[in-house]
Structure formats: C-alpha cells, structure tokens
Amino acid sequence: MNTTQATQDAAQSKLEELRRSIDNIDAALIYMLAERFRHTQAVGKLKATNHMPPADPAREARQVARLRQLAQSAQLDPDFAEKFLAFIIREVIRHHEAIAASEGR
Numbered sequence: 001m002n003t004t005q006a007t008q009d010a011a012q013s014k015l016e017e018l019r020r021s022i023d024n025i026d027a028a029l030i031y032m033l034a035e036r037f038r039h040t041q042a043v044g045k046l047k048a049t050n051h052m053p054p055a056d057p058a059r060e061a062r063q064v065a066r067l068r069q070l071a072q073s074a075q076l077d078p079d080f081a082e083k084f085l086a087f088i089i090r091e092v093i094r095h096h097e098a099i100a101a102s103e104g105r
C-alpha cells in the first residue's frame with residue numbers, strides 16, 4: 001500500500017469514527033426532543049383546560065436570554081441557539097393551538 005492510499009484509509013476511518021459519534025448525538029437529540037414535546041403537550045392540555053393562551057412571550061424571552069448565555073459558555077453561536085429554540089417553540093405553539101381548538105377554545 002502506498003503512502004497516499006494509507007493516508008486516505010486513515011482519513012476514511014477517522015471520518016467513520018466521527019460520524020458514529022454524530023449519529024449517537026443525533027439519536028440523543030431525537031430522544032430529548034421527543035421528551036420535551038411530551039412535556040409541552042401536557043402544558044398545552046393544561047393551558048387549554050384552564051383558558052390560558054397557547055404562547056407566553058415573557059417566558060420565551062427568559063428562555064432566549066438563558067439559552068444565549070448557555071450557548072456562549074458552550075462556544076455555540078448564540079444566534080443559532082436562539083433560532084433553534086424559536087423553531088421548536090413555533091411548533092409547540094402550533095400544537096397548543098390545535099389542542100385548544102380541539103377542546104373548542
């Protein structure tokens with residue numbers, strides 16, 4: 001085997017090792033998101049039953065501030081963290097509105 005081939009094989013096995021870790025992290029994210037949505041569904045039912053609005057902008061502002069700080073200390077782009085949270089919350093609110101509508105609110 002020549003040097004170029006050996007270097008390429010080493011790079012390929014490093015790539016596969018890194019991808020195994022990425023796959024594990026993606027799986028963890030899916031489980032974490034599923035767990036989060038289970039809890040937000042419960043919040044949605046609680047709100048619908050008790051005539052509370054689906055969205056809570058004050059709570060969201062506190063979450064954004066907290067997650068931006070966490071992102072900064074974790075060396076993750078705070079703007080990305082905020083966009084990611086906003087994406088999730090938008091979906092949660094959509095679910096809450098659907099729950100409220102199904103309960104005739």
Ligand SMILES: C=C(O[C@@H]1C=C(C(=O)O)C=C[C@H]1O)C(=O)O
Pocket residue numbers: 040043054055056057059060063088089092093
């Ligand atoms: C889950 C809630 O409902 C909405 C969704 C939120 C979330 O996904 O974190 C936060 C605030 C609300 O706009 C809540 O009020 O706690």
